[in-house]
Amino acid sequence: MPRPSRWDDVVAAAARVFSQKGFGGASLEDVANEVGMLKGSLYNYITSKEDLLFAVVRPDAEELLSHARQLHAKDLPASEKLRQIALVHIEIIDRHLPYVSVYVQEIAGRGISQEWTDMDREYMSLVEQVFVEGVGAGDFDSALDTKMAARSLIGALNWMTRWYEPGDPAQARAKAAQLSDIFLSGALARRKG
Amino acid sequence: MPRPSRWDDVVAAAARVFSQKGFGGASLEDVANEVGMLKGSLYNYITSKEDLLFAVVRPDAEELLSHARQLHAKDLPASEKLRQIALVHIEIIDRHLPYVSVYVQEIAGRGISQEWTDMDREYMSLVEQVFVEGVGAGDFDSALDTKMAARSLIGALNWMTRWYEPGDPAQARAKAAQLSDIFLSGALARRKG
Missing domain, CATH: 1.10.10.60 (Homeodomain-like)
Incomplete structure (x- = not known):
């Protein structure tokens, strides 16, 4: 209409x-x-109320997925792709928190329709591919559980909708760098030699 | 009554x-x-319906918090405390998924009352203390953002309520080990020398 x-x-x-x-x-x-x-x-x-729900969540969900698809096609190290996934995801939360909150609360992983389940799965699969590529290239640990890593990264990102205070692009970039560091390097001190 | x-x-x-x-x-x-x-x-x-909501979520929320308090008092390396936080959290999800899902969906980080906000904050603070202790002892990287690490770990754990298939204690232990490995060691291969 x-x-x-x-x-x-x-x-x-x-x-x-x-x-x-x-x-x-x-x-x-x-x-x-x-x-x-x-x-x-x-x-x-x-x-219907459902019309409004989908209107609220669709543009950001499509932007996130479109970015992940483009990144997948690029020739970049997996660590750089992981950093860009986190950055774009957090930038969208920073710009559009109420919209992303509704997606996380009502849609993500809840199987509400085939279309949304497919979008969820494709995003998850593209994020997992980053970890798979990193293991394949020898940059990431060969014992890494790539599915668990992808789910945990997406979980940590989605959980930001519950605590992040939006409207500060510099903060968004800082949080993205911190989160990427945790997923790339872990908490343990890396001792030389 | x-x-x-x-x-x-x-x-x-x-x-x-x-x-x-x-x-x-x-x-x-x-x-x-x-x-x-x-x-x-x-x-x-x-x-009221609220009575039922709190009855659903209270026992597991109190068990999780009680465990984190006991762990805080123990003399264990931070890496072992992190492993135990993840293990107990995932074991509770494995045993009581619908109850924990309701907590995550309706209560956690949503500020619905002072009591629940205080419980959330205390759990978050106890998890953050694990990272702070690890940095203090020199086991964890001195540049680690301990708050971001705690929020990301709790986010990854809470997000499991959207994808974890419960009823398998061995799977719960395996997932806890994988998640702990990611937060301790990160994805990057640790090259010797």
């Missing part, structure tokens, strides 16, 4: 309401109040 | 219903149907 002029406001309001109340606990009336329109007017924009 | 005889069944049913539908999307009627009693009879057990 054509999107009337306040579409972006409606989606932004839905992101705030869903991230605060949860999708199940939020009503279309809550969203209408947040954006300052009558509930009936919302039906010019959507046909 | 005194708990009639089917209390454990009611809490188990609530854990399943909340983990499937989300707390906001689930009704007391859903819980009554799941346990096979009339909705009115549920009020012999609880006065």
Whole structure:
């Protein structure tokens, strides 16, 4: 359906309401109040609450996946790819926290439809490929559990939606570097010789 | 209030219903149907849906916190403490996935009340202390961001509620060892000399 002029406001309001109340606990009336329109007017924009959920989460999910696909095709060391995965993921959280929170809370790993399950799996698989490439090149430890590493990195990134204070790109870059260092080097001191 | 005889069944049913539908999307009627009693009879057990939520999440949250406090007092290397944090956390997920899922989805880091915020913070602080001790002893890298490490470990553990298939204690131990190896040693191959 054509999107009337306040579409972006409606989606932004839905992101705030869903991230605060949860999708199940939020009503279309809550969203209408947040954006300052009558509930009936919302039906010019959507046909159901699910429509709004997918409108909230789709652009960032697609951006993240598109970036991971492009990175996969590049000829870069695995450690650099891991750093870029973390950086782009955290930059999106920094710019769009309420939207990403809704994705993490309501969609990721929850199997709500084949399309979203496929997107989740493809992202997970592209992240795992980074670890697989690193092991293959001899840069990463041959005993590394690549699936566990990918799931743990994605878990640590997604968990940031619960504690990260957004709106500071320099902080986002610093957190990305710290997280990458932990996944690349671990906590143990590396003693020379 | 005194708990009639089917209390454990009611809490188990609530854990399943909340983990499937989300707390906001689930009704007391859903819980009554799941346990096979009339909705009115549920009020012999609880006065509100919130009562049920806290009954679902409290025992495991208290067990996890109690274990972390005991571990804090022990004279063990930080690397061994980290391994035990991961092991106990994953064992609880293995034994009680629906209950832990509800905690992760509805409570952790969401600031729903002072009591739960304090429990979250204490657990986070105890996990961070493990990294701080390791840095202090010279076992862990002096450049480690201990807060980021603790948050990332807890994030990776909590994220397991979205993908872990429970009921296999041997698998739980294996995953705990893999996750600990990643946080201790990182992905990079450690070359000798």
